[in-house]
Amino acid sequence: MSLRFQAIxxxxxxxxxxxxxxxTKVTAIFGENVFTLKVAREYLSDEAxxxxxxxxxxxxxxxxxxxxxxxxxxxxxxESKGVTHFTHWFQPLTGTTAEKHDSxxxxxxxxxxxxxxxxAALVQQEPDASSFPNGGLRATFEARGYTGWDPSxxxxxxxxxxxxxxxxxxxxxxxxxESLDYKAPLLKALEVLNKHAVEVCNLxxxxxxxxxxxxxxxxEYFVVDEAMFNARPDLVQTGRAxxxxxxxxxxxxxxxxxxxxxxxxxxxxxxxxxESYKLGIPLxxxxxxxxxxxxxxxxxxxxxxxxxxxxxxxxxxxxxxxxRHRLRVxxxxxxxxxxxxxxxxxxxxxxxxxxxxxxxxGKTPKTNLMxxxxxxxxxxxxxxxxxLLRASIASAGNDHRLGANEAPPAIxxxxxxxxxxxxxxxxxxxxxxxxxxxxxxxxxxDIHRSIxxxxxxxxDRNRTSPFAFTGNKFEFRAVGSAANCxxxxxTLNSIMADTLKTFKKEVDGLMEKGEKKELAIMHTLQRxxxxxxxxxxxGDGYSQEWAxxxxxxxxxxxxxxxxxxxxxVTEKSAHLFESLGVYSHSELxxxxxxxxxxxxxxxxxxxxxxGDLAINxxxxxxxxxxxxxxxxxxxxxxxxxxxxxxxxxxTILAEISEHIQQVYTLVDAMVEARKVxxxxxxxxxxxxxxxxxxxxxxxxxxxxxxDKLELLVADAAWTLPKYRxxxxxx
Numbered sequence: 194m195s196l197r198f199q200a201i202x203x204x205x206x207x208x209x210x211x212x213x214x215x216x217t218k219v220t221a222i223f224g225e226n227v228f229t230l231k232v233a234r235e236y237l238s239d240e241a242x243x244x245x246x247x248x249x250x251x252x253x254x255x256x257x258x259x260x261x262x263x264x265x266x267x268x269x270x271x272e273s274k275g276v277t278h279f280t281h282w283f284q285p286l287t288g289t290t291a292e293k294h295d296s297x298x299x300x301x302x303x304x305x306x307x308x309x310x311x312x313a314a315l316v317q318q319e320p321d322a323s324s325f326p327n328g329g330l331r332a333t334f335e336a337r338g339y340t341g342w343d344p345s346x347x348x349x350x351x352x353x354x355x356x357x358x359x360x361x362x363x364x365x366x367x368x369x370x371e372s373l374d375y376k377a378p379l380l381k382a383l384e385v386l387n388k389h390a391v392e393v394c395n396l397x398x399x400x401x402x403x404x405x406x407x408x409x410x411x412x413e414y415f416v417v418d419e420a421m422f423n424a425r426p427d428l429v430q431t432g433r434a435x436x437x438x439x440x441x442x443x444x445x446x447x448x449x450x451x452x453x454x455x456x457x458x459x460x461x462x463x464x465x466x467x468e469s470y471k472l473g474i475p476l477x478x479x480x481x482x483x484x485x486x487x488x489x490x491x492x493x494x495x496x497x498x499x500x501x502x503x504x505x506x507x508x509x510x511x512x513x514x515x516x517r518h519r520l521r522v523x524x525x526x527x528x529x530x531x532x533x534x535x536x537x538x539x540x541x542x543x544x545x546x547x548x549x550x551x552x553x554x555g556k557t558p559k560t561n562l563m564x565x566x567x568x569x570x571x572x573x574x575x576x577x578x579x580x581l582l583r584a585s586i587a588s589a590g591n592d593h594r595l596g597a598n599e600a601p602p603a604i605x606x607x608x609x610x611x612x613x614x615x616x617x618x619x620x621x622x623x624x625x626x627x628x629x630x631x632x633x634x635x636x637x638x639d640i641h642r643s644i645x646x647x648x649x650x651x652x653d654r655n656r657t658s659p660f661a662f663t664g665n666k667f668e669f670r671a672v673g674s675a676a677n678c679x680x681x682x683x684t685l686n687s688i689m690a691d692t693l694k695t696f697k698k699e700v701d702g703l704m705e706k707g708e709k710k711e712l713a714i715m716h717t718l719q720r721x722x723x724x725x726x727x728x729x730x731x732g733d734g735y736s737q738e739w740a741x742x743x744x745x746x747x748x749x750x751x752x753x754x755x756x757x758x759x760x761x762v763t764e765k766s767a768h769l770f771e772s773l774g775v776y777s778h779s780e781l782x783x784x785x786x787x788x789x790x791x792x793x794x795x796x797x798x799x800x801x802x803x804g805d806l807a808i809n810x811x812x813x814x815x816x817x818x819x820x821x822x823x824x825x826x827x828x829x830x831x832x833x834x835x836x837x838x839x840x841x842x843x844t845i846l847a848e849i850s851e852h853i854q855q856v857y858t859l860v861d862a863m864v865e866a867r868k869v870x871x872x873x874x875x876x877x878x879x880x881x882x883x884x885x886x887x888x889x890x891x892x893x894x895x896x897x898x899x900d901k902l903e904l905l906v907a908d909a910a911w912t913l914p915k916y917r918x919x920x921x922x923x
Contacts, residue, residue, distance in 0.1 A: 200420035236266035260312030375679035409494030413535035432525035440917035527593035534594030535674035580760035601659035608658035657734030755880035
C-alpha cells in the first residue's frame with residue numbers, strides 16, 4: 194500500500210483528536226512564563242527594577258553594574274519554575290528564530306559546582322553562528338558574531354516537553370557592528386519614528402514625549418494531516434504542493450469561511466493558544482478562512498517590537514504543537530494553486546504616551562487636524578516609497594500569492610474609503626484660497642464636520658488593496674504569511690519617520706515666513722494631498738483597467754522578487770536608511786544579496802523537487818496504468834472484438850503517452866536551464882535567470898501535464914495524496 198492510501202486509512206482513527214485540558218480563564222495563565230515588570234518587582238532591588246523599567250519604557254541603557262542584579266533576579270525567577278538552561282533568542286535572516294542553550298551550571302576554580310547567571314551572560318554572548326546569511330559582511334576566517342540583550346522585549350520561559358529554557362530576546366550583530374538580524378534595524382526604525390513623530394505631535398500637544406508604533410498581525414495558515422504531509426515530498430521540502438489537479442469542490446461554495454472548526458483542528462488551536470497565552474501572546478481571534486483547510490488567528494495589537502517577537506514565537510509554537518496533534522501547519526504563501534493563499538496582514542498605527550491613537554479621527558477640531566496630519570503623511574510616505582514597500586514584502590512564496598484570490602496585486606496603492614476621500618478632496622479644493630486668522634476656526638470645523646461620521650470602521654474594506662485604511666489604522670495586506678513582520682515594519686516605520694521629518698521642516702519654514710501654525714500645517718497638507726493622490730485607488734485591484742491606469746499614473750508594477758528587490762539598493766533607498774541611521778550602505782547591500790540568495794535557493798529547491806517527483810513518482814505511476822490499459826487493449830484484440838470496443842482505451846493511451854513525453858522533455862530542459870543559471874556570476878543575474886528562464890518557462894508547463902496525468906491515471910495507481918484529500922480530510 195502506498196503512503197497515500199496508508200494516510201487515508203489512518204484519517205478516521207478517533208485517537209487522532211488530542212484531548213487538551215485548558216484553563217477556564219485566560220487571565221489565570223496569561224504571561225505566567227514572562228518576566229514582566231510586575232514579576233521583576235518581586236525579584237529585583239529598587240535600583241535594578243528602576244533601571245529595567247526606565248530601559249523598557251524610556252529606552253535608557255542599563256548600567257552593566259546593575260545588569261548583575263537583574264541577571265540574579267532573572268535566574269531566581271527561572272529556577273523557581275524549574276529552568277536549568279538559558280539562551281539568547283534572536284531572529285537571523287533565515288526567517289526562523291535561533292537559540293543556543295547554556296546551563297546555569299558551572300564549576301569554580303576550586304571544583305565547587307554551582308548554578309550561576311551573571312550580568313555579562315545576560316547582556317552579551319558570542320554564539321559565533323557563522324553559517325547564518327550575512328551577505329558578505331562576515332568571512333570564515335573572521336566570523337565572530339555577537340548577541341546583545343534587548344530589554345524592550347521581556348525574557349520568557351519556553352516549555353518544550355518536560356524541558357524549560359529561559360529565553361533572552363537579543364539582537365544579532367557582526368564583530369564590526371553590522372546588523373545580521375531582523376530585530377536590530379527594526380529597533381532603530383522605531384526609535385527614529387518616535388523622534389520625528391513626537392516633534393510633529395508637539396505642534397498640537399506639548400505634553401507628548403513618546404510615540405509608539407503599534408502592530409496587530411493576522412496570521413493565516415493551512416493545516417494538513419501529518420501522514421498526508423509526509424506522503425508529499427514537495428510539502429516536506431518546499432512547503433507547497435508543486436503539483437496537484439484542482440478538486441471538483443474547492444472554495445467556490447465559500448462554505449468553509451467562518452464555518453464550524455473541525456474538532457481535530459479545534460483541539461490544536463486550543464493547545465497552541467494556551468502555549469501562547471503563557472508567553473504573553475494576546476491571541477483573541479480564531480476562525481476558518483476562505484479556502485478549505487485554511488485558518489487564521491489574530492492578537493490584540495501591541496508595540497511593534499514586542500508584536501514581532503510574538504509572531505515569530507507563534508509560528509514556532511504552531512509548528513511544534515501541530516506535530517503533537519499529528520498535523521502539520523503550512524505557512525507558505527501559496528501552498529495550493531487555485532485557491533486562496535495566506536497572508537499576514539499587518540495592522541499598523543501610532544500611539545502617544547498621552548493615550549492618543551494618531552490614526553483615529555478625533556472628536557475635537559484639534560485632534561482632527563492632528564489625525565489628518567498623520568493620515569496624509571502616511572499616504573505621502575507610501576507614494577514616495579512604494580517601490581521600497583514592495584521590496585519589503587518580496588519573496589519567492591509571495592510571488593505565487595500576489596494578484597489573485599483575495600491577495601493584493603504587486604502595485605502598491607492606498608485605499609481610504611469614500612468618506613476620507615471626500616475629506617481630502619475638500620481640503621485640496623481650498624488650494625489657492627487666502628486664509629486669514631478668522632478663517633482658522635472655520636477651517637478646523639470643516640474637518641471636524643467631515644470626519645466623525647467615519648469613526649472606527651465605518652468604511653468599506655477592499656481586499657484587493659495592499660495598503661488599506663480601516664478606521665483607526667492602516668492594514669498592510671501584502672505581507673506574506675511566512676514572513677518576519679520586522680522586514681515590512683522596518684521599512685514602513687522608516688519611510689514614515691523620513692516623511693514626518695520633512696513635514697516638520699516644511700511647516701517650520703512657513704511659520705518662519707510669518708504664517709500661523711495651523712495655516713502652515715494646512716498648506717503643507719494640501720500640497721502633500723496633491724502630490725500623493727495618484728497612489729489612492731478605491732476599485733478592483735485585479736482588473737486590467739487598474740493595471741493600465743496605474744501605469745499612466747507612474748505607479749510601479751513589479752511582479753517578481755528579483756526585480757522588486759532592486760529598490761533596496763537605489764541611491765534614494767541608501768540616502769533614506771543612512772540618513773535615519775537604520776541601515777548603513779554595506780548593510781543594505783548585504784541584505785539585498787541575502788534576499789537574492791534566498792530566492793535563488795528556494796526556486797532551485799522547488800525545481801529539483803519537481804524533477805524528482807516527475808521522474809520518480811508521476812511517470813512511473815502513469816506508465817503502470819498505461820501498461821494495464823495496453824494489456825486490456827491486447828486482450829480485447831485477441832478476443833476478436835471490433836476496434837470500436839477499445840477505441841477509448843487507445844485514446845487515453847495516446848493522451849498519457851503525450852503527457853509523459855512532455856513531462857520528461859520539459860524536466861530535462863529545466864535541468865539544463867538550471868545549469869546555465871548556476872554558471873552566472875552575479876546573484877541578481879542568477880535570480881532573474883531562475884525566475885524567468887527556470888520558473889516562468891517550465892514550472893506551469895510541467896505542472897499542466899502532470900495535473901492532466903493525475904486526471905487520466907487510475908486513482909489506485911496515483912501515489913501522491915490529492916488536493917481533495919489534503920484539503921478536506923482531517
